[in-house]
Amino acid sequence: MPTARIYKSSKNPMQSGRAKTTYWVLEHLATCQKTPDPLMSWNSSTDTEAQLKLTFSSEEEAIDYAKKNGISFEVIPARQRKIKPKSYAVDMMKRWD
Numbered sequence: 001m002p003t004a005r006i007y008k009s010s011k012n013p014m015q016s017g018r019a020k021t022t023y024w025v026l027e028h029l030a031t032c033q034k035t036p037d038p039l040m041s042w043n044s045s046t047d048t049e050a051q052l053k054l055t056f057s058s059e060e061e062a063i064d065y066a067k068k069n070g071i072s073f074e075v076i077p078a079r080q081r082k083i084k085p086k087s088y089a090v091d092m093m094k095r096w097d
Contacts, residue, residue, distance in 0.1 A: 004028050004071050006062045008078035009055070023055040024062045026073070 005027050011018045030050040034043040056062040059075065066073040 003031065004066060004073040005076060006059065006066065006073050007076040008059070023057065024059050026054045026056065026062045026066060026071075028052050028071075 005025075007025055007027070009021055009023045009025050011021050028049040028051075030045065030047055032045060032047045034045045036042070037044045054062075054065070056065065059078075063073070063075065065071075
């Protein structure tokens with residue numbers, strides 16, 4: 001069972017730009033169950049590694065880090081962006097005919 005995921009970060013859906021999408025992220029998975037805090041009812045856990053998200057400039061660097069530190073991992077392949085070319089000029093010409 002993998003204890004970490006390696007994936008390419010996605011763009012923020014609230015913004016139109018693609019900043020911070022070139023990084024690869026190594027994220028530890030939770031190994032123990034979260035329990036509610038009796039006083040505040042917040043979720044708490046004794047697993048501090050689940051809070052870590054390490055960023056790398058390439059997929060190979062993230063894999064090398066995981067292998068060097070003995071972390072079992074799963075690599076989620078990056079999705080390719082689909083670009084639909086549009087020509088608004090042609091649509092405008094159709095409207096005038």
